[in-house]
Amino acid sequence: MKPRHHLYLDEALTEQLEALARKPGGSKSAIVSAALSAYFLRQGAREVDDLLKVRLDRISNQLARIERDGQVLLESFALLVRYFLNVTPPLGEDDKVGRALGRDRFHAFVGQVGRLVAEGKRTLDPEGEQ
Structure with missing residues (x-):
């Protein structure tokens, strides 16, 4: 058996409730x-x-x-x-020494970035200043 409740509702709410109940x-x-x-x-x-x-x-x-x-x-x-x-200044087409030096520097740069990322270090980190 469910408990019985006595509620007081305003007129507008009562009308809406009765309309739905019909x-x-x-x-x-x-x-x-x-x-x-x-x-x-x-x-x-x-x-x-x-x-x-x-x-x-x-x-x-x-x-x-x-x-x-x-x-x-x-x-x-x-x-x-x-x-x-x-x-x-740009390198000349026949400047093989300059291009080789640039390639070596680039590989060194990429290697350094890879090491720092792998170690979780940051260049601009104040605690790990280099």
């Missing part, structure tokens, strides 16, 4: 029970949403910082390349 298969008890169940489910979901909101805000802030850092990095790199290309 439909086939509808009853005031079933409508109120479904409405209360939905309300309580939303309350639980709201608590979860509040907990997730804090974490999502933190992740969003971290992503914003990563995006900003990436833009600074790309702009710095672009300026470095532009400067390098402006101040370095």
Whole structure:
């Protein structure tokens, strides 16, 4: 047996409840029970949403910082390349020694980047200054 409840509703809500209860298969008890169940489910979901909101805000802030850092990095790199290309004269077609030296320097550069990434070190890290 289900417990009986006495509720007081305003006129507009009472009219809506009665209109829904007139439909086939509808009853005031079933409508109120479904409405209360939905309300309580939303309350639980709201608590979860509040907990997730804090974490999502933190992740969003971290992503914003990563995006900003990436833009600074790309702009710095672009300026470095532009400067390098402006101040370095091009090598002649027959300058095999210059090209070999450039190739060796490039391989050394790529190797150094690979080692730093593999070791988890950063060139601009204040603790690991070189």
